Amino acid sequence: MSQPILQTDNLTIRFGGVIAVNKVSVHIKQGQIFGLIGPNGAGKTTFFNLLSGIYKPTDGRIFFKGQDITSLKTHEFTPLGISRTFQNIRLLKGHSVVDNLLLATHHRLHYTFISAFFNLKKFRDNEMNAKKIVIDLLEKYDMEGFQDHIASELPQGLQRKVEIIRALATGAEVIFLDEPAAGLNPSETVELMKLIRQLKNEKKTVILIEHDMKLVKGICDEIAVLHFGQLLDQGSYEKVTANPNVVQAYLGRRYEDAQNQ
Ligand SMILES: Nc1ncnc2c1ncn2[C@@H]1O[C@H](COP(=O)(O)OP(=O)(O)OP(=O)(O)O)[C@@H](O)[C@H]1O
């Protein structure tokens, strides 16, 4: 078995009396589309916040390619190649698609404040490199006509896409998507699934929280189920959905609906 790209060992976080993530140990293989499911309030977003360095765990460890990254600072996660999108779309209001994406490239550029201030050649070269990275990404993901559009005025499906491209613009190889299909119509959801499959073809590792079981069934290689902060099961869609505890805690109607699609 290949080494996991990400692994957690008894990962735990408490907020006062609430144990939002409780001794969760999972392993996520490189190049997988990994689904995280569970009822509202199960701890899914909190788990993402831990794995992307936004929260520090109360207990337990996180490993990235075998390296213990538990104590790294939040800004040290992005250079490792870990990036995320948020449950609610967070684009800069009033700014163009290009501007939204350029911001994400900044940690990849190497210039000092002084050179930026004097607009030295290195700074200008870096700005041009950044613009090229962004324009190339827009072309690659069929959004070349949209570079000057105001990002927050695009249809939901395209806003999601800009967010995902922004995560890619950081140079990420692991991408966390928190309910990417929320608020999308059926054809936008199909487009999103295509995009996520494309990322897999490009050898990215995608970890997604999703309530739409049809989408989960359609694209996830492996699934983990959280319930009250605890891991109920991890494995293939077939394995996990056959687990009576998972059916009772979460799936119910959702599972039947997905089976009948
Ligand atoms: N910063 C915080 N401070 C206090 N409690 C928090 C904080 N963040 C999350 N929680 C609590 O942790 C628990 C898990 O929340 P979380 O948002 O991770 O759930 P979720 O599985 O993402 O739910 P949903 O499907 O509704 O998005 C909830 O009880 C929530 O109130």
Ligand SMILES: [Mg+2]
């Ligand atoms: Mg959530």
